Amino acid sequence: GESVGLHLPTLSVQEGDNSIINCAYSNSASDYFIWYKQESGKGPQFIIDIRSNMDKRQGQRVTVLLNKTVKHLSLQIAATQPGDSAVYFCAENSASGGSYIPTFGRGTSLIVHP
Amino acid sequence: NAGVTQTPKFRILKIGQSMTLQCTQDMNHNYMYWYRQDPGMGLKLIYYSVGAGITDKGEVPNGYNVSRSTTEDFPLRLELAAPSQTSVYFCASSYSEGQPQHFGDGTRLSIL
Numbered sequence: 001g002e003s004v005g006l007h008l009p010t011l012s013v014q015e016g017d018n019s020i021i022n023c024a025y026s027n028s029a030s031d032y033f034i035w036y037k038q039e040s041g042k043g044p045q046f047i048i049d050i051r052s053n054m055d056k057r058q059g060q061r062v063t064v065l066l067n068k069t070v071k072h073l074s075l076q077i078a079a080t081q082p083g084d085s086a087v088y089f090c091a092e093n094s095a096s097g098g099s100y101i102p103t104f105g106r107g108t109s110l111i112v113h114p
Numbered sequence: 115n116a117g118v119t120q121t122p123k124f125r126i127l128k129i130g131q132s133m134t135l136q137c138t139q140d141m142n143h144n145y146m147y148w149y150r151q152d153p154g155m156g157l158k159l160i161y162y163s164v165g166a167g168i169t170d171k172g173e174v175p176n177g178y179n180v181s182r183s184t185t186e187d188f189p190l191r192l193e194l195a196a197p198s199q200t201s202v203y204f205c206a207s208s209y210s211e212g213q214p215q216h217f218g219d220g221t222r223l224s225i226l
Contacts, residue, residue: 008154032212042219043118043204043206043218044204044215093211093212100211100212101162102215104158106155107155
């Protein structure tokens with residue numbers, strides 16, 4: 001029989017729409033957060049980061065919002081383009097045994113329809 | 115700058131064989147990392163290094179070994195390949211902790 005794989009959360013949008021990708025993090029001691037974009041067959045690429053002393057940071061067409069009260073992070077992409085189609089990961093960083101180790105979420109697949 | 119370079123890009127191994135996944139970076143980064151990525155999952159940390167001569171276990175180190183004899187190179191060794199090690203392996207580097215990581219394009223490894 002056919003095996004069923006583990007499916008990523010998926011966000012499907014039309015070209016030109018704004019996209020919001022959400023991430024819930026687990027460690028209240030995490031103080032540095034990064035969003036990565038991973039295109040098919042490639043390694044993750046850095047998009048934007050934010051430290052816990054901020055609640056918002058803007059880049060080119062992207063904005064990251066951090067809500068430490070509910071341990072939630074979001075990535076907003078303005079005027080989404082087909083080239084934005086990829087899997088997006090958030091990573092949280094916290095000290096562990098004296099080292100600062102990143103932990104990655106499962107990712108969200110963004111599909112942009114032309 | 116080539117960034118982070120991983121070789122090989124693809125490999126098929128038989129159960130019980132051994133191999134080394136190569137990773138080199140030309141950015142003079144101190145920190146290097148090895149991750150595995152299974153289908154539909156995030157990245158799990160296997161080993162990391164904060165500088166030449168120093169390595170530490172990550173979340174899933176069993177079945178793997180690493181060495182860091184130079185700043186540039188951080189090879190990952192599988193001694194006795196098992197089907198559970200079928201995955202995509204990513205190497206990454208960063209200048210220091212608390213900085214974004216730069217990733218290679220991965221090694222796709224199948225163990226049959």
